[in-house]
Amino acid sequence: MYAIVEIAGQQFKVAKDQRVFVNRLASEEGQEVSFDNVLLIGDGDNVTLGAPAIDGAQVSAKVLKHLKGDKVIVFKKKRRKGYRVKNGHRQSLTEIVIEGITASGAKKAAPKKETKKADAPKAKKATGKADDLKKIEGAGPKAAEAMVNAGLDTFAKVADAKPEELSKILSEASSRLAHIVTETWPKQAKLAAEGKWDELKELQDRLDGGIEK
Template structure:
């Protein structure tokens, strides 16, 4: 007999006398613990599936010890920023041994009953309708604003420049690709900083075409949008 049970947010396929490592449990070492969120039980050719859990089913286990898993190195880096952070992590775990799998009370989902046909209703006598007053037509809703692209994916464009371009009617990669670099410089003239817009239309053209791998490779060679 085996079962699929949810333990501490994870699903495990377990059998009797099997040892399992799960996320840290609050139960003390040597104590017994039970899990009733059993999703499936298999016994030979017979398989019982819950909807989602099996009513009355339970998996009993015993806590052997609490421990920590292997160390995992987490390394973060931001290019051209001088930012590097290295951290280690060891997950807190609990080792348990499965002692029993109880399927008593397990019930399969009952078949749905056919809905009773509704009896035909007797139509009520029709009253003379009052003269209709033509209602004023509500003004048509304005078309939803067009959703723009994330212009910050273009090398050299930050949040403030992206907002400035959007306010000027350039909200998508396709629109940016059709805009001359000199025109872009005029639009963002009020944004502080020395911005080189020469490559922006070409980057936007690649982004609009979905050429992300080629664009990423090119952007690694750029510095603030300048080749």
């Protein structure tokens, strides 16, 4: 049996006992994890397609270790501007081993109460007073939107949040954001809230894959 599953924003064809390198997960080494965005399951001649995901299907795995990929050189140049920037990047990865593929009967998350949106004013989108959260290293437009929708629309609010809380917000917003490492986001947001932009830049220059060197 094999499956095509989306993990941390990427699609993989997996089978039992297979080892896979995925974008960094927030889970600790040795922890059991599961992924329910299963797009296809093949078992011999039987193939089941999702629309887009298969209802009740699940891929279970175990986190083996966190590591970094090979260095990639990024070179930027602007003609006739004298602008040249050379940076190195090593993607943060997680090695997992597939422990099982369940075609149906996977435990579903409890549905959210419909009253939450009405009762929680924090869930409203930001007004004109919202901070530009994209200034946080690693927070792109989608991640910033997810935080704003969760009520964290200023640097001060992000600074008071825990990395685990931020990772949960991103994962619930989209599986494509689940791999983002938020370990330094509160620290970055605190510097931005205090207007310490030079210190923020120094911190961001030390980051590698969202982790402080």
